[in-house]
Amino acid sequence: MKKKIEHGALLQHNGTITCLEFYGTAHLLSGAEDGLICIWNTKRWECLKSIKAHKGHVTSLSIHPSGKLALSVGTDKTLRTWNLVEGRSAFIKNLKQNAHIIKWSPDGERYVTVITNKVDIYKLDTASITGTITTEKRISSLRFITDSILAIAGDDEIVRFYSCDSQKCLGEFKAHENRIKDIYSFERERQHVIVTASSDGYIKMWNLDLNKIKDVPSLLCEVNTKARLTCLTVWLDQASEMKENSEKAATSSQANEDEKSSIVRKNKFHCTDKSNKRAKRKRKITPEKQKLEAALQKKKKKWNS
16 A cells, blocks of 8 residues: 555456455455355465355455454345354354345444344344344444444435444434445544545545534544545554554653652662661660670679679
């Protein structure tokens, strides 16, 4: 991305690619209309494994935060769980309708599926639905802002925030003049940033305050691409972020070292001060002791004589 150099094309699927998801910087998963899910090594850009995932198209996939599991949905009305360690199917659940979005929560304790205008929330340990969110219009995109808060965009210009626990709408705001096609979110310096892309051609970045979720997020910046946008992804410069974090850690470490050395100096000062006082006391007491000892010795001599 920095050098803006094209690496080439990955030719493994026989149909249109419908979904892509990276896990870290070493692996990439791809799903397509041919029903295959391919696992790629991003260092050598080779296909490690090709799995016949669905009888129909693969419409969406999501990788668990641990990297050991993945979920996929397709046009065969199934939700499938994949064991990525062994590269095999682990569980199959039949759905009443075709789901077009599936997403893990950041903590990996729950996941959601989207069927038209309905979001079903599943719990990982039971694989059962714990709640359902229904919107007026078809859902085009959704993102987990936290482990329990979802940002949902449909075929309109409004972004809505829902609680996964109560399934209630926590707040909403008008982000664009036309329908929103995709949402992305990330956290930087303890700030929740939402990026939205719309059919009106605009990409906008918003700063969301979770303590004031009912208020309209502040607009950080916007750009008019003058194109009809259909999807969005965000490239975060991990190198600069790691450098920033390491600088903060170094500053914090230096501050801790300075604090420790200051405490040590204070302790040394107190110890030295105490030892000086003891020495002074000893110097004051020593002559008296000497006089007493001299007097006792004289008495002893008299008694002996």
